[in-house]
Each structure stands twice: as structure tokens, then as C-alpha cells.
Amino acid sequence: MIRGLILGALVVVGALATAIGAAKQGPVAPAAASAAAIQAEKIRENLYVLRGGGRIYQIGGVSVPQAGTTAAFITATGVVLVDTKLPGWGQPIIDKLKEITVKPVTMVINSHTHVDHVGGNLEFPGTVEIVAHENTATLMKEMRAVSGGPTQPNLFKDTNGRGLPTRTFKDRLTLGTGNDRVDLYYFGRAHTSGDAWVVFPALRVLHAGDAFGGKGVPPLDVNNGASGIEYPETIAKALAGLPPIDTVITGHYHTTLTMADLRTYGEFVREFVREVQAARKAGRTIDDFVKGWTIPERFVKEGYASTEHLRSIRPDVEVIWNETK
Numbered sequence: 001m002i003r004g005l006i007l008g009a010l011v012v013v014g015a016l017a018t019a020i021g022a023a024k025q026g027p028v029a030p031a032a033a034s035a036a037a038i039q040a041e042k043i044r045e046n047l048y049v050l051r052g053g054g055r056i057y058q059i060g061g062v063s064v065p066q067a068g069t070t071a072a073f074i075t076a077t078g079v080v081l082v083d084t085k086l087p088g089w090g091q092p093i094i095d096k097l098k099e100i101t102v103k104p105v106t107m108v109i110n111s112h113t114h115v116d117h118v119g120g121n122l123e124f125p126g127t128v129e130i131v132a133h134e135n136t137a138t139l140m141k142e143m144r145a146v147s148g149g150p151t152q153p154n155l156f157k158d159t160n161g162r163g164l165p166t167r168t169f170k171d172r173l174t175l176g177t178g179n180d181r182v183d184l185y186y187f188g189r190a191h192t193s194g195d196a197w198v199v200f201p202a203l204r205v206l207h208a209g210d211a212f213g214g215k216g217v218p219p220l221d222v223n224n225g226a227s228g229i230e231y232p233e234t235i236a237k238a239l240a241g242l243p244p245i246d247t248v249i250t251g252h253y254h255t256t257l258t259m260a261d262l263r264t265y266g267e268f269v270r271e272f273v274r275e276v277q278a279a280r281k282a283g284r285t286i287d288d289f290v291k292g293w294t295i296p297e298r299f300v301k302e303g304y305a306s307t308e309h310l311r312s313i314r315p316d317v318e319v320i321w322n323e324t325k
């Protein structure tokens, strides 16, 4: 696949599967999960980005993007993780961390309810605190199908609460103190209705989850509370409400990015939403819009990739279309 083409992978799968009809699809074999398949990038003395964690599905000969980006924050008392990748990848994360620190994982923060971000939760000891936005905690009890995409395994159905958040927040939550502090923010609906923005204030680093998954049309998982119309407002609130940040970890992009990139992404989403709404108001059809839309040149220059060969934007257009009065 094109480097830099980053999509919320789950939605990609569904759209592509639909597009190619009966092509075989299925999760990558669990045997592929190993610490060796995880790449650790040290972005601060005590903060690592763990990439890899399994392609979500193979369809035809095409691998869709990798599981969600994990962050590992090494505090005085233990490791705080953001996101746990796909089922089967919790233990490989633990194994990989042994190359980095002797400290155990003490806390997991889940950015949102998708299986490539919460899938490894059950592989951590029951003593590990799990933190998420209150809407994500509710959604994780069901693991609803991704709209326009596949079903999700109902991982936490019969676990007596194991793997589910033990602590939730509504607007803001501070965890830890001093250099070990982590601040969680919620700015409203975007990719789902429970997207947490995770800030390491002493390091001036943000993990944005799939609210900023990468440079492309944002997958709108309306089954799990997404909103196209509110999305740009949510990003605007994040830009206004977050403290100074130098480095942004995204849900799926292959490098870290900056707040300037988040600002550009907000403009991209706003423009996309506006164009869909304009098409609807002009009496065009969804098919007509999908066929005719291309990424505006200024965003192509920023690395926004054409997605048509991998994923239809149709499900996302439909969400905005239906939200438009």
C-alpha cells in the first residue's frame, strides 16, 4: 500500500470487502503476533511508540493498515499504555516492553472502542487499571459492528468485567502527578462518540487515537457514535483546549506528526463535510458525489492520499448526508 495512506483500518475492510464481493477475508493468524513484529520508536527518554501489532485483515492479496499505534509511558511506578492493538497482541506488547524496562504495566488507557485498539486488554493482569471515556466504556460492553465495516468480536461479553474500563471520565481526567502526569480530554464526537485525547504534559506529547488517525477521509463509525458534522468542531475544540504540544501520535500514521498537522486535518475534514453538504443541497446524488470527488490539491501536497483503490468514501459520505438537514 501507499506509504502515508492511513485509514481507520476497520472501515477500510468492510468497504473493500463489499467492493470486491466474495473475496476471502479473515484475521491475520495469531501466530504472527510476537514482540519481534512490534517496532519501538523512542520519542522521549520515557515515552515509546509501539507500531505494528498485526494487519487487521488480509483481503485478496491486500493487507489493510496496521493495528492502532500503542504508546508506552514509563513512569516512576510502572508503564502506562495507550491502546493494546488486536487480540493476541497484548502479550507481545508485554514482551516488547521487557526490552525497554523492568517496570510492569500498571495502567491501560483505551482511546476508543475499536478492536485494533482494545483487543489486547484481556492479556494484561486483572490488577492493571483500565481507563477510557465513559461512552467508550459503554460501547466496549457490546463491541458493536463498525458501520460500513465488519463486525467486531464481543471480547468482553463473558469476562465478568475483565478487560473493561475500571475508571472512566466525562470531560477531563488527570492521572498521576508531576512528570508522570497524564491528562485525558474529551472534546465531543468524531471517529466515535468516545474518542479520548491523551496528553503527557511534561513531555508535550499528545496521543490522538483515531480522532486523528492519519491523512485521509476520516472513517465515521456511526454505529459507535461518530459524527461527520461535529467532527471538525471537535478538532477545533481540541486545538483550542489542549496545552502546548510538540509531538502528536496518531491512531495509524507511520510517523509522529505535529499540531500544525492536526490543524490541517481539521481543515481537511471541515472542507470534506462542507462539500458533501453542498452536494446534497444542490440536489446531487451520493453516487454522483463519490464518483466526482477528489482530494483538494493543497491537501495532496500535505500527503493526503487518494483512497479510491483501497476504500470507498461512500459510507462516510452517507453519514454526513444523513446528518444534514
Ligand SMILES: [Zn+2]
Residues within 6 Å of the ligand: 008, 112, 114, 191, 210
Ligand atoms: Zn478506530
